[in-house]
Amino acid sequence: MNIEKHDKLSSDLKQKSAEISTLAGEIWREHYTAIIGAGQVEYMLERFQTAQQIYIDIKENNYVYFSANCPKTKTMTGYCAVQPRDGHLFLSKIYVRKSERGKGIAHSFLEKVREFDYNIIRLTVNKHNSGAIAVYKKEGFEIIDEVNVNIGGGYFMDDYVMEIR
Numbered sequence: 001m002n003i004e005k006h007d008k009l010s011s012d013l014k015q016k017s018a019e020i021s022t023l024a025g026e027i028w029r030e031h032y033t034a035i036i037g038a039g040q041v042e043y044m045l046e047r048f049q050t051a052q053q054i055y056i057d058i059k060e061n062n063y064v065y066f067s068a069n070c071p072k073t074k075t076m077t078g079y080c081a082v083q084p085r086d087g088h089l090f091l092s093k094i095y096v097r098k099s100e101r102g103k104g105i106a107h108s109f110l111e112k113v114r115e116f117d118y119n120i121i122r123l124t125v126n127k128h129n130s131g132a133i134a135v136y137k138k139e140g141f142e143i144i145d146e147v148n149v150n151i152g153g154g155y156f157m158d159d160y161v162m163e164i165r
Helices: 013-036 038-048 051-060 105-114 130-138
Strands: 002-006 064-069 076-085 088-096 121-126 142-152 155-164
Touching: 002 013, 002 105, 013 038, 013 051, 013 064, 013 076, 013 088, 013 121, 038 142, 038 155, 051 064, 064 105, 076 105, 088 105, 121 130, 130 155
Parallel strands: 088 121
Antiparallel strands: 002 064, 064 076, 076 088, 121 155, 142 155
């Protein structure tokens, strides 16, 4: 599995943002519809996972994205995003195509994330996303809090806050 970094200096950032957005739609519709419903999935895709928003997050909001690519097919199989915040690194996203889960891609992303110079890595994860919670716990993350964030449109993110030190 090849892991590529996408940041402000990436020459093909618009193209990669579009590829990540397309993969996001596939993953989110497959995985999250059963957890949060189709309406919230579409709302969140339009608000947070469009090619334009990903591009803006990288260029203006200090996000760094990584993508996993299959060496044989050259197709993108997953993506990850982090954002430096005051006192910690926020792990905003780790998403892997269903057919590629369980192959160590999330672990590879977390290895890249750990290369950043932060003592604390923090994330939020839906309370009903048991598979992701299990992966994070296996990687050493602990639940430290719960949040229920109004994201507009009548939708909320009912999440655990997890961190590793």
